[in-house]
Amino acid sequence: MSLLDECIEALGEDVHILYKGNREQILNDFENSFPFADWGQIEWKKVSSYEQVDTFDEIRSFLNQKLNEYSDIVYVIWDEGTLPIIQTALDKVFEAIDDVTAVSFDTWIFSPSSGYVIEIFHDGEIKVGLK
Structure with a gap:
């Protein structure tokens, strides 16, 4: 089993895999x-609103402060x-x-509808920001 397969399995239900056009x-x-x-x-210096974070709570806090x-x-x-x-749930x-x-090596978690990304x-550096 590949690392991708293990990831998909770990994410559980309601995971959509996008290839080609949708990707x-x-x-x-x-x-x-x-x-x-x-x-x-x-x-990041060109992003208007971002923060370096260490925990999921800090990510949630940033998103709650910046987005209604x-x-x-x-x-x-x-x-x-x-x-x-x-595509899955945060x-x-x-x-x-x-x-x-x-x-x-590098992973981005992107929400086009809300305009945020977690890099x-x-x-080991983790940042969250808004477009």
Whole structure:
């Protein structure tokens, strides 16, 4: 079983796997929502509202402070271009975070409808921000 398969299994029910057209649409929305550096990390200094965090509670606190309401439906995007994008609930991602981040070096959790992203960079740095 691959790390992707383990991740999907750990996320449980209501996981949608996006390939090709749907994947490209979400990826385009993501790339148009946030500026990226040449090395693949979001250029946070160009993002109007962001915070470095260490816990899920800090992520929730940031989202609650900055957004009146926010969508729990998110897309998990990895830096490896051959991987699909996964749509699931934010709480499920938090519950299975070790399996989610094991799939590839860098991981982004993106909500196009609410305009937020959580970046889990391979050096252990975690930031949350708004487009």
